[in-house]
Amino acid sequence: xxxxxxxxxxxxxxxxxxxxxxxxxxxxxxxxxxxxxxxxxxxxxxxxxxxxxxxxxxxxxxxxxxxxxxxxxxxxxxxxxxxxxxxxxxxxxxxxxxxxxxxxxxxxxxxxxxxxxxxxxxxxxxxxxxxxxxxxxxxxxxxxxxxxxxxxxxxxxxxxxxxxxxxxxxxxxxxxxxxxxxxxxxxxxxxxxxxxxxxxxxxxxxxxxxxxxxxxxxxxxxxxxxxxxxxxxxxxxxxxxxxxxxxxxxxxxxxxxxxxxxxxxxxxxxxxxxxxxxxxxxxxxxxxxxxxxxxxxxxxxxxxxxxxxxxxxxxxxxxxxxxxxxxxxxxxxxxxxxxxxxxxxxxxxxxxxxxxxxxxxxxxxxxxxxxxxxxxxxxxxxxxxxxxxxxxxxxxxxxxxxxxxxxxxxxxxxxxxxxxxxxxxxxxxxxxxxxxxxxxxxxxxxxxxxxxxxxxxxxxxxxxxxxxxxxxxxxx
Amino acid sequence: xxxxxxxxxxxxxxxxxxxxxxxxxxxxxxxxxxxxxxxxxxxxxxxxxxxxxxxxxxxxxxxxxxxxxxxxxxxxxxxxxxxxxxx
Numbered sequence: 001x002x003x004x005x006x007x008x009x010x011x012x013x014x015x016x017x018x019x020x021x022x023x024x025x026x027x028x029x030x031x032x033x034x035x036x037x038x039x040x041x042x043x044x045x046x047x048x049x050x051x052x053x054x055x056x057x058x059x060x061x062x063x064x065x066x067x068x069x070x071x072x073x074x075x076x077x078x079x080x081x082x083x084x085x086x087x088x089x090x091x092x093x094x095x096x097x098x099x100x101x102x103x104x105x106x107x108x109x110x111x112x113x114x115x116x117x118x119x120x121x122x123x124x125x126x127x128x129x130x131x132x133x134x135x136x137x138x139x140x141x142x143x144x145x146x147x148x149x150x151x152x153x154x155x156x157x158x159x160x161x162x163x164x165x166x167x168x169x170x171x172x173x174x175x176x177x178x179x180x181x182x183x184x185x186x187x188x189x190x191x192x193x194x195x196x197x198x199x200x201x202x203x204x205x206x207x208x209x210x211x212x213x214x215x216x217x218x219x220x221x222x223x224x225x226x227x228x229x230x231x232x233x234x235x236x237x238x239x240x241x242x243x244x245x246x247x248x249x250x251x252x253x254x255x256x257x258x259x260x261x262x263x264x265x266x267x268x269x270x271x272x273x274x275x276x277x278x279x280x281x282x283x284x285x286x287x288x289x290x291x292x293x294x295x296x297x298x299x300x301x302x303x304x305x306x307x308x309x310x311x312x313x314x315x316x317x318x319x320x321x322x323x324x325x326x327x328x329x330x331x332x333x334x335x336x337x338x339x340x341x342x343x344x345x346x347x348x349x350x351x352x353x354x355x356x357x358x359x360x361x362x363x364x365x366x367x368x369x370x371x372x373x374x375x376x377x378x379x380x381x382x383x384x385x386x387x388x389x390x391x392x393x394x395x396x397x398x399x400x401x402x403x404x405x406x407x408x409x410x411x412x413x414x415x416x417x418x419x420x421x422x423x424x425x426x427x428x429x430x431x432x433x434x435x436x437x438x439x440x441x442x443x444x445x446x447x448x449x450x451x452x453x454x455x456x457x458x459x460x461x462x463x464x465x466x467x468x469x470x471x472x473x474x475x476x
Numbered sequence: 477x478x479x480x481x482x483x484x485x486x487x488x489x490x491x492x493x494x495x496x497x498x499x500x501x502x503x504x505x506x507x508x509x510x511x512x513x514x515x516x517x518x519x520x521x522x523x524x525x526x527x528x529x530x531x532x533x534x535x536x537x538x539x540x541x542x543x544x545x546x547x548x549x550x551x552x553x554x555x556x557x558x559x560x561x562x563x
Contacts, residue, residue, distance in 0.1 A: 059519050117523050124530045131537060140548055144561040147541045154482060154534050158489045161527055165493050165520060174523070209562065456558055 002053045005063060005112065008040045012105025016098045023094035027084060030097045034081040037108060041073035052114060062175060064114035068239075071292025072111040072232055075299035078407050079224035080104040082400040083217045086307050089396030090217075096136060100221065103129040110229040115174040116164040116190070119233055120157065123197055126229055127153040133218045134210065145213045152206045152459055153197055159467065160193025176233075180241055187244070188471040191234065195470075196463055198230020200281050201255045203466040205454050208262070211274035216310025219270065223277045224303035228295050231281055235288040247473050248285050253366050256282030260373035265449045269315045269381070273305050276340070276377055279370070283355060286367060290354040296411060297339065297351035304404040305336040305381075311397055320384050326391025330384065332401050337378035339408055341434060342371060342427050347408045350415035353423045368430065375434025383438065478554060479538050486531040493524040 015033045019026045050066035080100060087096065106125035113119045127150060135146035164174060166186035171178035179187060192203065199207035207227070211219045238248040259279025266272045280298045284291040311329055314320060339346035342353075356367060393401075453462060501514025542552065549557050 117526070121526055121530070124534070128530075128534065128537065135541065138544070140545060140557075141561040143541050143544050144557055147538060147545070150534060150538055150541075151478065151482060154531075155485065158485050161489045162492060165496055168520060169496055172519075451562075454562075456554055 001049075001051060001065075004040070005053070005065060006055075008036065009105065009109055009112070011036065012101050012108065016102035016105065019094050019098040019101060026094040026097040027088040030084045030101050031081065031088075033101055034077050034084060034104065037073065037104065038077035038081065041070050041077055044070035045074060059173070061118045062114040063112045064176075064236075065112050068235070068292045069111040069232075071296050072228055073108055075228065075296045076104060076107050076111070076225040078296075078404065079221060079299050079303045082303055082307065082403050083221050083224075085403060086220075086396040086400040087217045089394060089399075096133070099129050099132045099136075103133065103221065103226065107225050107229050111232055113233075114176050114236075116160075116167060116176070117174045120160065120164060123153075123160075123229060124157060126226060127157070127197075130222060130226055133221070134214045136218065137215060141213060145210055148456055148459075149206060149210045151456075152463075155460060156193045156196030156203070156463060158193075159189050159463070160197075163187070163189030163191075163193060176236055176240055179237055179244075184474040185471060187474045188467060190237075191247075191470050191474070192463065192467045194230050194234050195251070195466065196230075198234070198281060199227050199278060200231065200234075200285070201251055201258060201278075201466065202453070203459075203463050204255075204278055204281075205462070206459050207278060208271050208274040209454055211277065211306075212268065212270035216270075216306055219274070220303035220306035223274065223306055224299040227277060227281060228284075228299065231284055231291075231295075234285060235291050238285075238288045244474075245288070247470075248288065249363060250473070252282040252285030253363060253370075254282070255279065255285065256367070256370045257373070258282070260370060260377060262449060263377045264373070265447050267317050267448075269312060269317055269320070270306070270309050272317075272377060272380065273302065273309060276374070277302055279374065280340075283352075283367070283370070286363060287355040287358040289358055290351075293347070293415060294351040294355055297347040297408070300404045300408050300411070301336045301339045301348060304332060304401060305340075307397055307400050308332040308336065311394065317380060317384075324385040324387040326393070327386045327388050328391070328393045330386035332397075332405075333381045333384070335405055335408070337382045341375035341378050341431050343431060344419070344424050344427055345409075345412065347411040347415075349423075349427055350412055350418040352427070353418040354415065371430050372434045372437065375431045376437045379435045379438030382435075477552075479535065479542060482538075483531070483535055486527070490524050490528055490531075493520045493527075497521050 012033050015029050019029050044065055045067060048067050052064045055061045084100065103126060106122045106129060109122040110119060113122060131146045131150040134149060135143050163186045167178050167182045168174055170181045195201055196203040198204065211223050214222065234248055238245045256279045259275050259282065263272050263275035266275060284294050308329060313323060313325060339348035342349045352371060356364060359367060497517040497520040501516055503513045503515050505515035505518050545557060546552055
């Protein structure tokens with residue numbers, strides 16, 4: 001298992017460079033790597049093992065693979081696979097594939113690391129690879145968005161580094177388990193770094209612009225798998241330390257509402273998707289035990305929706321309401337929207353049910369309200385007009401959508417225990433309420449939330465404010 | 477300007493690592509049977525080397541991006557660039 005893991009983690013980086021040397025084989029090499037990754041994840045998921053290895057000696061790199069990481073790895077493999085299928089019908093250069101595969105490999109590395117230093121390295125590689133992918137079109141706007149992303153992610157990683165050395169000082173080791181003895185300021189700094197990197201809560205407001213202004217395959221990759229790299233270590237820490245669990249849960253609940261409120265008043269299709277990513281990250285953090293299923297459900301749907309949004313005639317929802325789109329495209333949006341709102345028959349339903357089941361008291365009530373909000377947001381997509389003729393889908397989109405939708409349905413079979421009469425009724429009621437809300441209020445409103453907090457200077461400033469809040473939360 | 481500021485920040489983080497590792501002593505950790513030394517902890521220093529390299533490469537990437545942007549925004553004021561490039 002150990003040598004397999006090492007090969008699996010090193011292979012994408014190696015293939016990434018090979019693609020650059022053999023540009024003719026780019027998409028095949030990329031697909032082969034993703035397949036291998038998928039096989040590894042599936043094997044891990046089915047065997048349900050939990051193993052830890054330590055490479056080199058005491059201060060070496062440590063890995064921890066278990067079923068939680070296997071679900072995240074599967075998500076990453078499926079999302080990258082769909083993106084590569086989608087882009088192989090567009091004229092992307094070898095550079096794109098090579099960066100996508102390096103990104104894939106480093107996201108995988110995050111999902112199995114068990115110490116703060118290897119996590120740091122993996123996150124920084126993600127930052128650089130994502131920067132190169134976002135700036136791929138090389139227009140001024142893409143460059144600015146990418147620079148802004150790299151700046152924010154690098155600054156957040158500096159906070160993280162300071163936290164990591166404080167953990168080392170307390171334990172003489174960088175392992176995750178050392179967090180228990182670490183001073184509160186170390187926990188606050190590390191959390192801030194991960195929150196900003198993952199795009200969670202106020203410090204994650206860089207996310208909507210970055211995800212909506214990138215090309216659709218890149219935003220699918222970013223939203224489907226890369227943001228989970230920031231959340232995963234948080235979940236690991238929350239599962240290791242019971243004292244941190246409420247902190248992560250409170251952050252999760254506030255994030256889920258934060259994203260929904262912003263998304264309700266938004267008119268741009270891609271921005272709505274990006275903002276709903278923020279709110280879904282909150283869902284993952286609320287229930288760390290079952291976050292893997294949720295990550296899988298969210299990653300598949302979000303990349304599906306982002307890929308489909310690339311084919312929309314316009315991004316403005318007001319215009320889409322007047323101008324009907326092609327039915328095939330609408331069908332993809334329908335499937336995505338239904339799964340995201342937790343409609344029975346898709347993986348999203350099982351994920352929502354298992355998340356809600358692991359909660360009790362007030363978090364459960366709040367998250368139920370939040371799921372109504374999700375249904376409301378996706379009502380915006382589901383109730384768009386469509387017509388049968390006068391359009392066609394690109395073969396790349398069809399292939400990618402097939403892969404993602406089939407995995408959504410197959411994944412559903414793995415969690416059959418979610419299907420009980422009460423859960424079915426509840427899911428339908430929640431969706432009904434959400435759609436009612438859409439028809440009554442949201443369709444007519446014309447309010448716009450200010451985007452002041454998304455300005456570059458305010459992003460960095462809000463990071464320090466969140467740091468103070470986090471310190472206070474951890475301290476009490 | 478902001479890129480330089482980021483570099484200063486990362487220098488601060490690196491200096492902090494070096495500082496922490498030298499808290500127990502300043503000499504190099506070479507085993508010596510006669511006189512046990514107060515040596516500096518080599519682990520943070522080794523680890524921060526990675527961060528220095530990463531910081532340097534990110535710096536280079538960002539400067540290339542800034543150079544590209546400078547074609548259309550010669551003053552490189554972030555407010556201006558932001559106004560021009562946000563929808």
